[in-house]
Amino acid sequence: MAGANPFRPGFGVSPRVLAGRDELLEEFDTALDEGPGSPLRSVLVSGARGMGKTVILNELEEAARTRGWLVIRLPETGDLLEELASTLLPRLLAEHDSERSVRRRVTGAGVAGVGSVTTTAQERYPVRESASTLLERLLDVLAGHGTGVLFTLDELQAVDRDAVAAFASLYQHLVRDERDVALAAAGLPVGVDQLLQHSGTTFLRRAERVQLTALNASDVTEAARLTIEDAGGSISREGLDVLVEVVHGYPYLLQLAGYRAWREAADSPITEAHVRRTTPLLSERMGRLVHEPALREVPQAQRSYLAAMAQDDGASSTGAVAARLGLTAQHANVFRTRLIQRELIAPAGHGLVDFALPYLREHLRRQAAD
Ligand SMILES: Nc1ncnc2c1ncn2[C@@H]1O[C@H](COP(=O)(O)OP(=O)(O)OP(=O)(O)O)[C@@H](O)[C@H]1O
Ligand SMILES: [Mg+2]
Known part of the structure; x- marks a missing residue:
């Protein structure tokens, strides 16, 4: 085959052809069309490393752009609101609000220098206005076109909780006011669960929870x-x-x-x-890029549970694993539950568990052999 290799084996790189996921994309499209209040306008995607979270966020962004929506990617580090107020929103307003003033001026007075329009927008939106004021203004402009703003936030497990909470109250306010806003966030399962326990992030608990699973x-x-x-x-x-x-x-x-x-x-x-x-x-x-980093965050006792499972060629009996570890069934069950929450293992029928990620067994066996 003479052509260039069409596959894209890299993290955060969108594939040439997207496999599956159409249901989620269709539902999101519908949510954007349905108007404010549609529950699927706030989506919280979780899934293991490499399951396609970043790719899904890219697709949702694309769906929004296709409808003329603006997309704001929230930064993963630093102060979200500060970033919005000082950089992201002034830039978008300068771009989009000026378009309107250009048109008004061109049609009204007949003359308008493009250079002066930019200056006008910057003068009208000095850097120190709050994120919420700027956002309201931007949404007013977009409402004129019947579109809105989609916020996306990746690597949710690593984002500062207070920053998320501050953004949450802003977003919640806009939702309550029935503004055209949407939010798509993504992160690793355990990190997302921990974030949701934080009191300032209640609104995220109401977001539609989408668990990315294996493709069929x-x-x-x-x-x-x-x-x-x-x-x-x-x-x-x-x-x-x-x-x-x-x-x-x-x-x-x-x-x-x-x-x-x-x-x-x-x-x-x-x-x-x-x-x-x-x-x-x-x-x-898989061992090097997915399992090793994932296991680094897993406490030793749970790692021992995984190592005990890796002795089996297929699904493991929970009783047998507990016996191998010299634990009571009840005690072993605690580790089993934690590992299921981490999406490293999954129930595989009555009294059975199996690895949830491909080649994890092989990785653990290689580690045990070293
Ligand atoms: N639906 C899909 N169809 C085909 N390939 C996909 C799909 N989703 C993701 N991929 C591919 O899988 C790889 C990983 O995708 P992505 O970076 O989105 O994973 P992730 O869940 O964000 O991982 P991480 O937790 O490390 O951020 C990429 O090579 C991407 O092209
Ligand atoms: Mg990612």
């Missing part, structure tokens, strides 16, 4: 096939089946396996063998 087999098949064919390549039916198998519905692996298989195949169609050859790389990369 047909979504992976379809996205992989389209990505390859759109770039002028091809893949066999068996190749696609093996791809589904090694990817385990995990978006990052879809990109990585596709990328690698494309390279393996060089100028020929991608076969089953090409895809199979990607697995050592998938396992190694």
Whole structure:
């Protein structure tokens, strides 16, 4: 295959072809159309590393822009309100409010220097006005076009709680006033849960909670096939089946396996063998980029629980794991619950648990062997 590799195995990089997720995107589109008060205008996305949170935020931003909405990406560090008041909002107002004054002046007086318009907007919105005043003004301007503002906030687990709380009260106010605002935030599951316990962030608890889960087999098949064919390549039916198998519905692996298989195949169609050859790389990369950082935040006792599970080739009996650790069932259950909250493991039928992330078992076994 002569074309450039179409897969994008990097964090925060949008794929050429988006797999699945259409339901969420459709619902968000509807929410924007429905007007203020639609519950899906505030979305809180959580999911494991590499599950596609940043990509989803990008898609939601795109959906809003398509409707003529403005998108404000809230900074992940520092004082949100200060940033809004001093930089983000004055810039947007200068851009959008001046358009209106240009039109008014051109149609009214017939002459207007573009340079002077910018100055006018800056004079009219001196830096020290509050975020809330500036935002109200911006929303007034946008209301004239029937659009609004979407705020997005990524890496929610790492954002300063007081900053979120301060922004929360501003946002809540606008929602109550039925202004055209929307919010999409995303973060790792445990961090998001902790943030929600903070009293200033109650409003986020009312946001529509979306848990990004693994993609299903047909979504992976379809996205992989389209990505390859759109770039002028091809893949066999068996190749696609093996791809589904090694990817385990995990978006990052879809990109990585596709990328690698494309390279393996060089100028020929991608076969089953090409895809199979990607697995050592998938396992190694997942270990290094996803499992290792995730495990660093996990307390030792819970890590021991994972290590005990890794002795099994498939789902583990909770009783057997407790016995291996020399713990009472009740005590082991505490660790099990915590690990489920972290989305590292998942219930797998009565009395059974299994790893929730692909290649985690292999990673733990490699660690145990070292
Ligand atoms: N729906 C999807 N279809 C195809 N590929 C996807 C999809 N979602 C994400 N990806 C790919 O998966 C990888 C990880 O995506 P992303 O960076 O959005 O994950 P994340 O959940 O934000 O990870 P982190 O927790 O590290 O921030 C990227 O290579 C991206 O292209
Ligand atoms: Mg991300």
